[in-house]
Amino acid sequence: MRKFLVSVGFVATSCFFVLPISAAEYEVEEGDSLWKIAQEHNTTVAELKEINKLDSDLIFPKQMLEIDREYKVKRGDTLSEIALEHDVTVSDLKEWNNLETDLIIIGExxxxxxxKEQSEANKEEKAQEVNKAEETQEVSNTEETPEASEPEVEKQSNTSSKESSEQSGETISVTATAYTAKCDGCSGITATGINLLENPNMKVIAVDPSVIPLGTRVHVEGYGEAIAADTGGAIKGNKIDIHVPTKDEAYDWGVRSVDVTILD
Structure with a gap:
């Protein structure tokens, strides 16, 4: 992803676009009814009453109603597990949260x-996702069989996971610059599909994948825990670019030598 970059002697800019973010709450307006609100937000009256602990259909102007539920991602979570736990599909989660990939971040x-009136089509999709996950697990359990042949893409994925595993706990010294997704006429999608304009406080670093594989969780000295989710033309070898919400913070960071510890 190209982006606003603060370094010694130059600044680079590029294009980002903004996608809307679903609101978790709704302020009741004059003339609203639970039925109308449910229709507009693709839910049911019964669900609105349950979420907001309402004993009747009576609502009043300026009342705040919780429309959507939020889930905070914790270590080890996957989209398929979260979908199964909340009786929805992975496709639903990606659509509701404008996710272009299955990558999710701790704390997100x-x-x-x-x-509750989920369509039969969604239920069938959920069942297929569960079956696919089980089949993947079965393949994983038989990976050591010498005769088993693997698709090229799967081999690359396993290699990346192996590299990350071997690096776990390793600390390397790097040169760190900073960038922000907020610049005029810019685009904020990282190399792994994360929209940084929608998630301005997300801890993301741009890396050279040959040094730190994409998707690796790291701890950056002076920055904290982050995900290696982006790349950059100037990021080669032991160099990283940390994402910060504003240009001022990028300028304040400047150029530093820091230690990066591979977490997983």
């Missing part, structure tokens, strides 16, 4: 639109 808040 996911919007979950619970609908």
């Amino acid at each position: 808040k996911l919007t979950i639109k619970v609908n």
Whole structure:
């Protein structure tokens, strides 16, 4: 991803676009009814009453209603596990949260639109996702069989996971610059599909994948825990670029030598 970059002697800019973020709450307006609000937000009256602990259909102007539920991602979570736990599909989660990939970050808040009247098509999709996950697990359990042949893409994925595992706990010294997704006429999608304009406080670093594989969780001295989720033309070898919310913070960071510890 190209981006606003603060370094010694130069600044680079590029293009980002903004996608809307679903609100978790709704302020009741004059003339609203629970039925109308449920229709507009793709849910049911029963669900609105349950979420907001309402004993009747009576609502009043300026009352705040919780429309969506939020889930905070914790270590080890996957989209398929979260979908199964909340009786929704992975496709639902990606659509509601504008996710272009299955990558999720620890601490990230996911919007979950619970609908008890879920369609049979969604239920079937969920069942297929569970079956696919089980089949993947079975393949994983038989990976050591010498005769087993693996698709090229799967081999690359296993290699990346192996590299990350071997590096776990390792600390390397790097030169760190900073960038922000907020610049005029810019685009904020990282190399792994994360929209930084929608998630301005997300801890993301741009890396050279040959040094730190994409998707690796790291701890950066002076910055904290982050995900290696982006790349950059100037990021080669032992160099990283940390994402910060504003240009001022990028300027304040400047150029530093820091230690990066591979977490997983």
